[in-house]
Amino acid sequence: xxxxxxxxxxxxxxxxxxxxxxxxxxxxxxxxxxxxxxxxxxxxxxxxxxxxxxxxxxxxxxxxxxxxxxxxxxxxxxxxxxxxxx
Numbered sequence: 001x002x003x004x005x006x007x008x009x010x011x012x013x014x015x016x017x018x019x020x021x022x023x024x025x026x027x028x029x030x031x032x033x034x035x036x037x038x039x040x041x042x043x044x045x046x047x048x049x050x051x052x053x054x055x056x057x058x059x060x061x062x063x064x065x066x067x068x069x070x071x072x073x074x075x076x077x078x079x080x081x082x083x084x085x086x
Contacts, residue, residue: 016072028063
């Protein structure tokens with residue numbers, strides 16, 4: 001396999017993991033915002049009381065891809081197979 005192809009794959013994996021990390025961080029940020037300042041979501045939460053737990057769900061769902069994206073970035077930079085398999 002030519003060296004250029006491996007370099008391109010490394011960069012593509014890094015960029016995709018950065019995007020996953022950024023998306024997870026945004027979701028976690030919205031979850032924190034909803035948990036700290038529920039008045040910002042008052043119109044949505046007032047319609048359905050079940051959605052009051054949605055902030056904590058967003059926080060949990062956001063932390064998982066953030067962690068996976070971070071480990072993927074580290075694995076790509078270090079060329080560590082175990083980190084990439086996680």
